[in-house]
Amino acid sequence: MIDPKLLRSAPREVAANLARRGFVLDVEALTALEDRRKIAQVEADRLRAERNAKAKQVGMAKGRGEDVAPLLAQGERLAQELVAAETAINAVQAELDVLQLNLPNLLQESVPDGADESANAELRRWGTPRSFAFTPRDHVELGENLGRGMDFEAGARIAGARFVVLRGQVARLHRALGQFMLDLHTREHGYTEVYVPYMASPASLRGTGQLPKFEQDLFAVHGEQNYYLIPTAEVPVTNLVRDQILEAKELPLKFVAHSPCFRSEAGSSGKDTRGMIRQHQFDKVEIVQIVEPDKSRAAHEELTLHAEAVLQRLELPYRVVALCAGDIGNASSKTYDIEVWLPGQQRYREISSCSNFESFQARRMQARWRNPATGKPEPLHTLNGSGVAVGRALVAVLENGQQADGSISLPAALQPYFGADRIGV
């Protein structure tokens, strides 16, 4: 959430920033609500102070053995007034909470203007898309021909549309990719591997910003407790620091987790219906950093390079784009997408998204650090990025490494994990 003090003291500046996203903040309504809250709170506080004083008098009078009946009557009247005052303040506060929890994050000034992905700014490219002496096939065709290694029909039979079954060498390659990424980030980039729950509480999802606004994107588990399947390991991993006050010497925290991700893809019907690009369930290796506020921008650049390193080792051509104001995620202050080249589609497709949330998630989570400069607990900054999406990496390795006969040549970095240098037909 946005710093409530900033929202109160500079609502017009906040509104101007959010307007870049196309978000309309009604400053008049906000200010009016804030004024009402203040009046209601002062009144409730006053009544409570009076009630407390009165209650104290009752105690003292009883101690002296005096008649307390008149005091009790006054107290009762105050209690009634207080009920009304508290009802009023609770109602206003609830309205304010809803408003605040639904505000997107402030954008960094360097975020490019623009309404949709066509305005995203390409920052750099790495590698050269291979030229083929034959028409490259897409991963669906390649996967099916590798001993029915990619079976969408089976996935649909078991669960429904947007699920897949991997078999044999393709399943093994999928596993190898995850292992390779975890090792790279733990051994060379300084991340600590964590294994986390794949279901999370509403409080955790509120912390990272999926709730209350994006419930339709989640799979809810119905039972005695309200769990949701995680849409990304960002949720459990970032919530490691929820309700914590960290010491400066513990920072930065760097975590990596390999997990399945579950997304309902509501609103995406008709998009990417073919293949593994957009599934209800997919694996992802996620990297998360928890840092001091002053260091988050540098950490964002570093974390993005860590994700890029995965693609470089896999010899996959990619480009990095800065998402424009209209395309950036609700909770993010700035996002870089890494897009991998897919010969089957003859274009770059997102394979990683690296975001700096600054204090947006930390405020919702009450994740703080004790700033030595002030001695006070202050919100941390949180960042995360895919390092990278395993399913899409599988797609990219298959499509980029394909040979005329349908076999797949594997990058050197993957061979020790897979146990061979190619996948035969």
Next chain:
RNA sequence: GGAGAGGUGGCAGAGUGGUCGAAUGUACCUGACUCGAAAUCAGGCGUAGGUGCAAGCCUACCGUGGGUUCGAAUCCCACCCUCUCCGCCA
């Protein structure tokens, strides 16, 4: 799944209806003593909201949410979590 115990400040731990935001110990910070340190002594030391130029003052918070009461850490109800024992289980 059954039975029981318990959740209080960084930690430990008192508090079973009334000057309790909470004793005490410990950790930490400042000062005194010391060449320095330890020990000792004195003081300070939670989070958040409101108000004030400021000192300060007011309010909320004792797992969470309700309730009873003039007044709740304390009584009642529900839920969550932890621990012990029994059963079951990968």
